[in-house]
Amino acid sequence: MADHEDPKTGKKNKGTSKEVCGYPLSIFFIVVNEFCERFSYYGMRAVLVLYFKYFLRWDDDLATSIYHTFVALCYLTPILGAIVADSWLGKFKTIIYLSIVYAIGQVAMAVSAIHDITDTDRDGTPNNMTFHVVLSMVGLFLIALGTGGIKPCVAAFGGDQFGDHQERQRRTFFSVFYLCINGGSLLSTIITPILRAQNCGIYSKQKCYSLAFGVPAALMVVALVVFIVGSGMYYKAKPEGNIMGDVCKCIGFAISNRYKHRSKQYPSREHWMDWAEDKYDKLLIAQIKMVLKVLFLYIPLPMFWTLFDQKGSRWTLQATTMDGNFGAIVIQPDQMQTVNPILILTLVPIMDSVIYPLIKKCGLNFTPLKRMTVGMFLAALAFVCAAVVQIEIDVSRKHLTYFNLTQFVNGMNKPVNVSTSEVVFGQIEKFHYSNYSQIRNGRATFFLQSGQLSCAFSRDFGFGSSYTFFIPSTLSLGSNCQESITGAEDIKPNSVHMALQVPQYFFITAGEVMFSVTGLEFSYSQAPSNMKAVLQAGWLLTVAIGNFIVLIVAEVAKLPKQWTEYVLFASLLLCVCIIFSIMAYFYTYIDPTEIEAKFRRNVGDDDDDKNDKQRKLEMEMMKRDLDRSDDEHYKGKQTKM
Ligand SMILES: CC(C)C[C@H](NC(=O)CN)C(=O)O
DSSP, X not given: OOEEEOTTTOOEEEOOOOEETTEETHHHHHHHHHHHHHHHHHHHHHHHHHIIIIISOOOHHHHHHHHHHHHHHHHHHHHHHHHHIIIIIHHHHHHHHHHHHHHHHHHHHHHHTOGGGTOTTOSSSOSOHHHHHHHHHHHHHHHHHHHHHHHHHHHHHHHHTSOGGGHHHHHHHHHHHHHHHXXXXXXXXXXXXXXXXSEEOSSSOEEOHHHHHHHHHHHHHHHHHHHHHGGGGXXXXXXXXXXXXXXXXXXXXXXXHHHHTOSTTSOOOSSGGGGGGGTSOHHHHHHHHHHHHHHHHHTTTHHHHHHHGGGTTHHHHHHTTSBOBOSSOBOOGGGGGGHHHHHHHHHHHXXXXXXXXXXXXXXXXXXXXXXXXXXHHHHHHHHHHHXXXXXXXXXXXXXXXXXXXXXXXXXXXXXXEEEOSSOEEEEEXXXXXXXXXXXXXXXXXXXXXXXXXXXXXXXXXXXXXXXXXXXXXXXXXXXXXXXXXXEEEEEOOOOSBGGGGHHHHHHHHHHHIIIIIHHHHHHHHTSOGGGHHHHHHHHHHHHHHHHHHHHHHHHHHOOSSHHHHHHHHHHHHHHHHHHHHHHHHXXXXXXXXXXXXXXXXXXXXXXXXXXXXXXHHHHHHHHHHHHOOOOOOSSSSOOBO
């Protein structure tokens, strides 16, 4: 495909192959790939914390810690992916290779969740937990490497497919791309908890985590195949060299050069990065200054993600102590996470087409940084709601799980076999009792069989309840089990309804739309042309740090009551929100293309033998452009906050 560069702007004009309605056909494969990949990622993530708790039998704190370590890793690896793609393999090959690693990781997770592999005594629980723990940790590491590594590449690779005559289509592509992320996430967070709630197994039936991980694994294979099928149609830009390496070297040189010239006899320079001018290109230095300005602004941002990503851990664990019976449907605790993508798919269009234009009509300049500040505030509010719900649960709660547990006491003078369609209690000896077994919420039918005697009875089970059933000594052939068998309620069902989590989901998602969607666009618009991926990786790094903060705060604070932890996180984000609003007030928006064009023009003018005095004057003006704070408006021009 043709690829011409405009010497003045440095922009590439790609020739395009097949187009459909003005869009390159290759985009279709990239969008479908993203949908399947996000299905795979979010589907696996939705059931992860419950897998830790109920399969690996970890406590809430360990489950939460490992969950956030995994999420943090997923957002640390984009830097690796960006470096590999830019300096070595190119985006296409990086996506292919890392997708294979990713799919292997998902398969490892699915295998690790097959309890029968080590269930030598066939009692339904694994006998070699180390095997399951090690395999799942290896799987999670490979997934983190894959999903994070391809993250900065896929969106940028999609963007690469458009020529400069397709600016409008490229913008639409990014919106569709975001909707695909949340479409995939929505479907998978509905489906995988349903799969997990099924009972499966060879020797004994248990919750089917292997299927809940297996389907995301299959979707990752589909994602890879779809991406490969489109390979003949892609525009594959050659790696442009290790820009991250150049940036680090240039910054390192500026610092060491500044240190070498620390004596007063050397005149100071306007910006510390100017000390790199002795060796490095002025354009590169100007670009690094732009990036550093944005990165400085990113410092408080991880706190938002600290709260945001607790949807999948603390909030899901909170839902396990609530009642998910919505009448016509019963919602699983991990399915509550679907509220987020549902709200994203509705709120993004509402914000873009109603709320933001309305605010603009009221004469308010709701700039990206103002939106992000409001987003942080809303996330803090979400945690206040979570704390209120938690207090409500603590007042009513008698126990800690959403499973229903049932045991039988055999009062007869002979053994009896008890089972449901999913659970086998086994043979209960005379005057003995069975172990507690997990029963699905809703109505369950029990089948009793003892010699000639065979009967059935049904009972309704509320979320989290526990019962002991007594089989009377008088039970005989022809008895009505429904009436004869009595039950004692050991633990009352959960009484606080899961619907009470909706307000906290609403505020966190409204916060996400204002913070995350705006932040992504802000990172793109304020980045120099050759460092868009670097800033994307920097943006994703804030997600990683945010997840590490959860670990640190939860570990250091060790608060006895869960609601106090929610209040602590809300207060921390509120403080950070105030700090960010002050930093944002002093931020000056720039137009990187304009600044870069000025530097490039200057290089061109060099060739025309421009006199030194004039060139110095222009350089001064350019530097001022970068550093000044003026009151022009955002979008193309410059503005504060
Ligand atoms: C905000 C994430 C870092 C990016 C995005 N997530 C969502 O849209 C979740 N609603 C993703 O790429 O997964």
